[in-house]
Amino acid sequence: MHVIRLEVVGFRNITEEQLEPSPGLNFFYGENAQGKTSLLEALYVLGRARSFRTPRLLELIQHGQPQALVRGIVERRGARAELAIQLSPRTRALFVNGKRRTLSDYLGHLAVFVCSLERMDIIRGEPEHRRHFLDEGILSLDPKYAHTLEQYQRILKQKNRLLKLAAESGDPRRFIEEIEVWNEQLIRYGALIHRARIRYVELLQRHLPADLFGSERIAIRYVSSLAAHGDVSEYETLLAERLRVRLTAELTIGHALVGPHRDELAITFDGRELRHYGSLGQQRSALIVLDLAQVSVYNSAFEEEAVFLLDDVDAELDRRRIARVLEYLHGRAQCFLTTSKPEIAEMSRPQAMLFRVEAGRVVPTPPPAREDEMNRLPEQATSPREISS
Amino acid sequence: MLDYAEAIHRLIEELRRLPGIGQKSAQRIAFHILRMNAEDVRRLARAIEEVKEKIILCSICQNVTDVDPCRFCSSDARDRSMICVVEEPYNVAAIERTREYRGLYHVLHGALSPIRGIGPDDLKIRSLLERLRSGEVREIILAMNPNTEGEATANYLARLLKPLGVRVTRIATGLPVGSDLEFADEVTMYRALVNRREM
Ligand SMILES: [Zn+2]
Numbered sequence: 084m085h086v087i088r089l090e091v092v093g094f095r096n097i098t099e100e101q102l103e104p105s106p107g108l109n110f111f112y113g114e115n116a117q118g119k120t121s122l123l124e125a126l127y128v129l130g131r132a133r134s135f136r137t138p139r140l141l142e143l144i145q146h147g148q149p150q151a152l153v154r155g156i157v158e159r160r161g162a163r164a165e166l167a168i169q170l171s172p173r174t175r176a177l178f179v180n181g182k183r184r185t186l187s188d189y190l191g192h193l194a195v196f197v198c199s200l201e202r203m204d205i206i207r208g209e210p211e212h213r214r215h216f217l218d219e220g221i222l223s224l225d226p227k228y229a230h231t232l233e234q235y236q237r238i239l240k241q242k243n244r245l246l247k248l249a250a251e252s253g254d255p256r257r258f259i260e261e262i263e264v265w266n267e268q269l270i271r272y273g274a275l276i277h278r279a280r281i282r283y284v285e286l287l288q289r290h291l292p293a294d295l296f297g298s299e300r301i302a303i304r305y306v307s308s309l310a311a312h313g314d315v316s317e318y319e320t321l322l323a324e325r326l327r328v329r330l331t332a333e334l335t336i337g338h339a340l341v342g343p344h345r346d347e348l349a350i351t352f353d354g355r356e357l358r359h360y361g362s363l364g365q366q367r368s369a370l371i372v373l374d375l376a377q378v379s380v381y382n383s384a385f386e387e388e389a390v391f392l393l394d395d396v397d398a399e400l401d402r403r404r405i406a407r408v409l410e411y412l413h414g415r416a417q418c419f420l421t422t423s424k425p426e427i428a429e430m431s432r433p434q435a436m437l438f439r440v441e442a443g444r445v446v447p448t449p450p451p452a453r454e455d456e457m458n459r460l461p462e463q464a465t466s467p468r469e470i471s472s
Numbered sequence: 473m474l475d476y477a478e479a480i481h482r483l484i485e486e487l488r489r490l491p492g493i494g495q496k497s498a499q500r501i502a503f504h505i506l507r508m509n510a511e512d513v514r515r516l517a518r519a520i521e522e523v524k525e526k527i528i529l530c531s532i533c534q535n536v537t538d539v540d541p542c543r544f545c546s547s548d549a550r551d552r553s554m555i556c557v558v559e560e561p562y563n564v565a566a567i568e569r570t571r572e573y574r575g576l577y578h579v580l581h582g583a584l585s586p587i588r589g590i591g592p593d594d595l596k597i598r599s600l601l602e603r604l605r606s607g608e609v610r611e612i613i614l615a616m617n618p619n620t621e622g623e624a625t626a627n628y629l630a631r632l633l634k635p636l637g638v639r640v641t642r643i644a645t646g647l648p649v650g651s652d653l654e655f656a657d658e659v660t661m662y663r664a665l666v667n668r669r670e671m
Contacts (some may be wrong), residue, residue, distance in 0.1 A: 214517060239622050244586035261584065261592060264627040 084194060084387050085417035086126065087163070088156040093148035094128075094170075095121035096443040104419065105436035106158075108409065110428035111421045113440040119421035122440065123197065123392040126419060129166055130195030130233045130390065131219070132177055132186060135202060141172045157193050166192055184461065186233075190226035194381050194415070198374040199394035205373070206350065206366045207358055213348035214280075217305075220377045224384050228279060235272040235344075241265055243338045250337030259330065265435045266326050269342055274318045276343045281305055281315075283380075284348065290379035294408060296368050301352055303373070308345035367399055375411060382415050391416035397427050405430075480506065532603065534579045534596040536561045544576055551575040553610040557600065557629065559583050559617055567615060570662040575613075578603065580664055583621040584628060592628065600629075611639040613668055630671040641668040 092099045096118050111119040120136075124143070127135050144151045154167040167178040177189040184215075204212040221228045242265040249258035284305040293301045313321045324448060325341045333340050350357045350373070352365050361369065374391075381389045391412055396405055409431065412418055421440075422428055425452040428437050437448040475481070480502055487498035507514060507597050529535070530542035533555075537543070544550055544564075554575025558564055564577050580595040603609060612633055616622030633640045643666035 170637070234620060241586050241620065241624070248586060260631065261586075261628065264584070264624045267627050268623055 084157060084159040084389065086129075086193070086315050086356045086390060087158050089122075089126065090152070090154040091122065091125045091128070092152040092154075094143055094151040094153060095145060095147040097121055097125070097445075098145065098443060100282075100439060100443075100445045102445050102447065104417070104438075105434075106417055108435040109417075109419045109432055110431070110437045111419065111433055111445075112423065112428045112437060112439050115423055117440045118443045118445075119440045120199070120201075120394050121424075121443075122438075122445070123199070123394055123419055125422060126390065126392055127195055127197050128168060128170075129153045129155045130190075130193035132168060132175060132189060135197050135199060139292050140170050140175060143170055144172065155193070159192075164192055173350075187226050187229040190222055190229055194223045194385075194389040195372055195392065196223070196377050196381070196389055197392040197394065198371050198399070199392070200367070201394070203366065203370060206361075206370050210347040213350070214344070214346060215372070217280050217283055217287075217348055218276075220287065220380065221279050223377065223381050223389075224283070225279070231272055231275045231279070231457050235269070235276055235342075238265055238268045238272060239339055239342070239344060242269060246333055246339060247337045249334050255334040258334070262330070262333075266323075269284050270319055270326070273322055273342045273397050277307065277315070277322075277346070278316050280343070280346070281307075286380045287373070287376050287385075290376045290383070292372055292375055292379070292411060295372055295375070295411060296404060300354075301350065301357075301369050302354075303351075303374050303388065304349045306347040306349050307343070308341070308347070310399065344415075360380075368404075371399065371408065375408070378412070388414070389416045391418050392419045393451075396420045397424050402427070402430070493507045529579075531544040532599075533577050534581065534599060535564055535577055536579075549574070552608050554613065555600070555603065555609055555614050556612075556613040558615050559622065559625070563615065563617075566661055567665065569658050570665060572665055573613075575611075580616075580625070583616060585621045594625050595625070597629070597632070601632070601636075604633075604638060609638060611641060614640065614642045614671065615665075615666070626671070634671070642671050643668045 086104055087106070088101065088103050090099075090101045091097045100122075111122050113119055124134055124136055127133075128143070137143070149171065151170040152167065152168075154165065157164050157166055165178075165180050167181075169176040169178070177186065179189060179192060199450060202212075205216045218228070218232060242262065245262055245265065247260060249255040249262070252258070284303060288303055291301060307315045307318075309315055309318075309321050309325055312325055315321060322341065328423070329341050350369060352361050355361070357366060357369055371393075378389050378391055381461045393399070393408070400408065405427065411416070420428075425437075425439075428435065439446045439448055476484070483502045483505065484495075484498045487493055487501050488495060492499070505516070508516075510552065526538050527536050528538070528540060530537045530540055530545055532541045532545040535542050539546075551574045554573075555578050556567060556573060556575055557578045557580060558567070559580055559582060561579050563582075564579065567573050567577075578596070578600045580597065580600075582590050582595050584590060584592065584595070610631075614626040614629055616626045630640050630642075643664040
């Protein structure tokens with residue numbers, strides 16, 4: 084699977100650009116704040132229907148524009164599909180080959196993974212970022228999981244509203260019957276989420292390129308918030324039991340205390356909890372290793388390449404590590420990397436395609452002229468229009 | 473400042489308050505009405521007024537009707553041992569179209585949704601329980617929408633009804649989850665009804 088054409092309109096600082104990337108390695112280079120990361124973000128949005136930088140659609144729409152459009156042609160096992168996502172301040176519309184699709188029918192056409200320092204929260208932030216990282220990985224294997232997540236979130240929202248109402252009512256026990264019917268559904272969808280995450284963490288652990296950067300060992304483990312209270316292999320029974328035990332506490336406090344929305348992914352480095360004890364370097368390495376593992380899990384599940392985005396590659400890695408990562412991704416993913424140092428991009432010539440990004444414009448850099456042609460070819464910049472038509 | 477003459481502006485504003493109608497549709501409808509001949513407009517206005525004057529809720533099943541009890545509740549041809557419980561009056565039409573169901577109905581006028589401020593007391597549940605007193609009813613079919621709110625409402629009712637010794641069934645959700653019965657075709661609805669399961 085790879086993107087053969089990308090079109091971005093009214094997205095962040097990009098007014099209207101098109102590009103035709105290489106199926107292998109692509110670099111976006113240029114000064115900071117010119118739009119390099121926005122291009123990665125557009126690719127991510129095209130595959131995932133959400134951003135890795137913000138939950139707010141409004142931020143993605145270019146100032147003064149009513150909406151943003153990202154369109155791409157994806158080639159997969161010889162067949163082409165046109166994906167498009169139209170973003171308005173409050174809604175997003177998803178299209179495959181011109182037909183409107185629901186989220187679960189849209190996801191799965193472009194498996195895209197990203198590694199960016201803007202995602203360091205996965206390593207250092209609150210558990211919700213790590214749960215989200217897992218859910219994202221599960222979605223890359225099973226787009227229908229989007230529906231399970233949506234249902235769970237909705238049930239949780241309804242239950243929380245009810246608990247709040249109960250806590251403020253002065254007679255919370257009057258609401259018990261009603262809370263229990265929401266719990267019934269919470270158990271059903273909660274169990275689906277729990278099982279999917281357990282299974283995904285096993286896969287991820289098996290695919291971790293844990294010694295990519297040296298001898299330190301990264302390990303992960305799914306920690307159910309119910310684990311301390313019984314046998315999580317009988318998850319429905321245990322969840323029902325915990326909901327019963329904690330009902331009074333929930334009624335008092337006014338929000339839901341039990342369920343997979345309280346679970347955690349433990350990440351350790353040489354046996355120590357990375358979040359608290361890891362150095363910044365170790366934490367960055369772990370983030371890349373986890374992101375690469377997601378790609379590897381995808382590769383082996385579908386026996387095909389994914390799309391991998393690596394933001395600000397020189398800030399993340401030294402040259403030796405960049406080489407290691409690119410070597411690892413070779414044959415596993417079409418890669419898009421951003422860098423402020425053109426020499427980093429040049430390093431990977433001639434296999435890589437280079438795009439200079441300046442003030443929201445994308446200018447492809449022609450491949451280096453061979454010596455014998457140097458005298459005959461005048462230097463000229465190709466405009467993006469010319470390469471795409 | 474108004475874009476249009478006062479009367480047009482007022483009509484657009486009224487139309488905009490209707491569900492599913494935004495500024496553009498409201499404008500389109502308003503100008504359509506403006507172009508209609510006077511008699512057609514009067515007929516439309518009368519239809520709107522009459523629906524409010526003449527339509528009431530059936531004192532038994534809570535469905536919308538112009539006679540009380542409604543045609544279902546007073547019919548000799550309907551099977552009085554079964555009640556199909558639905559969220560909205562228009563769900564009755566969806567089930568009638570299958571021509572499979574010959575029992576009675578009960579309309580809740582909504583589904584449980586704490587977010588929208590709808591609790592059990594806001595639904596027509598008490599009148600449903602009253603209907604079971606006669607002992608005539610043997611089965612209650614719960615035909616709530618296959619979404620989280622419909623599911624919660626069905627579970628809530630099942631808890632109330634089962635201890636009363638009545639058979640409680642739920643229509644099979646071969647219907648896509650998250651959908652609305654309103655949009656189910658006859659075949660899908662028929663299957664959902666025939667394959668109903670014990671709760
Ligand atoms: Zn009636």
